[in-house]
Amino acid sequence: MKQPPVPSYYRATATPYEPHAPLQVREEMRVAIIGGGFAGLNTALGLAERGVRDVVVLEREQVGFGASGRNGGFVFGGYSLGEEALHRQLGAERAKGIFDLTTAAVQRIRERVTRYAIPCDMVDQGVIWANWFRDPNVLRKRQRLLAEHYRVHWDWLPQEELREVVRSERYYDGLYERNALHLHPLNYAIGLAAAAIQQGVRIYENSDVWRLRRERNHWLISTPQGELQAEHVVLACGGYLAGLRRQIDRAILPIATYVMVTEPLGDRLDECLRTRAAVYDTRFAFDYYRPLQDTRLLWGGRISIRNRSAAAVQRVLTRDLLRVFPALKGLRIDYAWSGLMSYARHQMPQIGTDGAGLWWAQAFGGHGLAPTCAAGELLAAAVAEGSEDWKQFADYGLAHTYKPLGLLAAQTSYWWQEFNDWFKTSLEG
Numbered sequence: 001m002k003q004p005p006v007p008s009y010y011r012a013t014a015t016p017y018e019p020h021a022p023l024q025v026r027e028e029m030r031v032a033i034i035g036g037g038f039a040g041l042n043t044a045l046g047l048a049e050r051g052v053r054d055v056v057v058l059e060r061e062q063v064g065f066g067a068s069g070r071n072g073g074f075v076f077g078g079y080s081l082g083e084e085a086l087h088r089q090l091g092a093e094r095a096k097g098i099f100d101l102t103t104a105a106v107q108r109i110r111e112r113v114t115r116y117a118i119p120c121d122m123v124d125q126g127v128i129w130a131n132w133f134r135d136p137n138v139l140r141k142r143q144r145l146l147a148e149h150y151r152v153h154w155d156w157l158p159q160e161e162l163r164e165v166v167r168s169e170r171y172y173d174g175l176y177e178r179n180a181l182h183l184h185p186l187n188y189a190i191g192l193a194a195a196a197i198q199q200g201v202r203i204y205e206n207s208d209v210w211r212l213r214r215e216r217n218h219w220l221i222s223t224p225q226g227e228l229q230a231e232h233v234v235l236a237c238g239g240y241l242a243g244l245r246r247q248i249d250r251a252i253l254p255i256a257t258y259v260m261v262t263e264p265l266g267d268r269l270d271e272c273l274r275t276r277a278a279v280y281d282t283r284f285a286f287d288y289y290r291p292l293q294d295t296r297l298l299w300g301g302r303i304s305i306r307n308r309s310a311a312a313v314q315r316v317l318t319r320d321l322l323r324v325f326p327a328l329k330g331l332r333i334d335y336a337w338s339g340l341m342s343y344a345r346h347q348m349p350q351i352g353t354d355g356a357g358l359w360w361a362q363a364f365g366g367h368g369l370a371p372t373c374a375a376g377e378l379l380a381a382a383v384a385e386g387s388e389d390w391k392q393f394a395d396y397g398l399a400h401t402y403k404p405l406g407l408l409a410a411q412t413s414y415w416w417q418e419f420n421d422w423f424k425t426s427l428e429g
């Protein structure tokens with residue numbers, strides 16, 4: 001009988017480390033960061049690299065507990081809001097400026113993994129965007145837009161070439177993004193934390209910040225067993241809402257998405273993938289997958305306003321997988337889990353401040369690895385050097401999401417787009 005899948009491959013293969021004790025003292029610090037995901041850890045490391053050492057990260061559970069330790073591991077440029085909308089909303093120059101932050105972040109991630117020797121199975125072999133539809137225009141349009149307005153070149157992959165490396169009848173042509181990679185995100189988070197600690201940052205796990213108060217000229221931060229005074233506070237809690245500032249929480253829609261990992265496939269992996277690149281497709285409700293070092297296939301997809309059990313995730317994602325690789329029928333799924341992304345109504349990250357030392361970095365959506373690295377740099381430069389570069393995000397404020405109606409609207413819009421994908425597919429026969 002098939003065993004039900006256990007929760008997370010990433011947890012099962014996490015780099016072991018001595019757990020960080022909870023905050024149990026009263027301390028004064030220059031910067032307190034709430035949230036030990038990529039946004040918080042990148043800010044902490046960015047500060048440490050700039051010589052700011054009295055920095056604390058407070059994490060409710062463990063480092064990488066949230067989306068950062070559960071995601072697909074794709075590291076590529078851009079934001080959840082596509083390049084076309086970005087160009088339309090900000091104009092050519094500003095859109096390119098804000099987009100370039102993410103391509104630079106891909107390079108910074110590469111360099112940090114090497115410099116700090118982070119064991120996170122980084123595979124620097126690019127990402128393939130495979131066309132689910134026969135019509136090649138969606139590829140041509142994006143390739144042209146990226147080249148003309150962002151000076152970024154994605155290579156054309158004709159159908160025969162694509163099918164050589166992604167052995168599925170499902171796809172037509174594709175595009176290949178060379179400046180992209182994939183990695184084990186939880187081990188990358190654990191490695192970022194270790195690099196920050198090495199440079200003087202303190203990290204407290206199991207430290208749920210339950211109160212944040214402004215007092216005279218500092219912030220008072222309370223956890224069940226300790227208290228901190230800090231000049232600056234950074235809220236980096238993603239879809240796992242901090243519950244500390246209504247205006248900041250209500251600007252976020254927490255949206256679930258799912259991942260599963262197959263049994264080791266051995267030579268069968270070669271029957272599906274003859275590339276080490278990661279792959280996603282051109283539908284709104286796309287599949288994303290990548291080969292792992294131990295010949296397993298990591299498969300992700302779907303968006304929902306509710307978390308599902310591991311067994312339910314396994315069921316829906318296996319159906320998706322078999323549509324692309326029917327030859328894998330009967331395979332065993334060893335792990336399945338879900339995670340919460342944080343979306344803003346405008347689909348861009350929210351990076352800002354109240355002007356009195358309270359900062360936020362959230363709403364990275366389903367496209368967060370590179371943008372959280374960029375955000376960490378912007379916030380670190382703001383706090384350490386008074387840089388105003390973060391203002392590039394000023395147009396994307398804390399727009400109210402009107403939960404629960406906003407959640408229903410997001411789910412309905414996803415279903416509608418999913419229906420459109422299905423309709424377009426069936427028209428093509």
Ligand SMILES: Cc1cc2nc3c(=O)[nH]c(=O)nc-3n(C[C@H](O)[C@H](O)[C@H](O)COP(=O)(O)OP(=O)(O)OC[C@H]3O[C@@H](n4cnc5c(N)ncnc54)[C@H](O)[C@@H]3O)c2cc1C
Pocket residue numbers: 034035036037038039040058059060061062063064065066067068069070071072073074075076207208209210236237238239240241242243257258259300338339340341342361362363364365366367368369370372
């Ligand atoms: C299943 C899945 C697949 C994805 N795939 C990709 C991908 O392939 N590529 C990509 O670029 N992006 C991907 N993403 C998105 C990406 O993972 C996120 O955008 C990114 O990790 C967000 O990081 P974060 O630090 O903002 O939030 P999180 O990683 O969610 O961290 C927030 C942390 O704050 C903590 N916290 C909350 N409240 C408090 C409190 N009061 N006190 C203390 N701590 C608190 C939480 O415990 C949590 O650990 C995916 C997301 C998911 C869920």
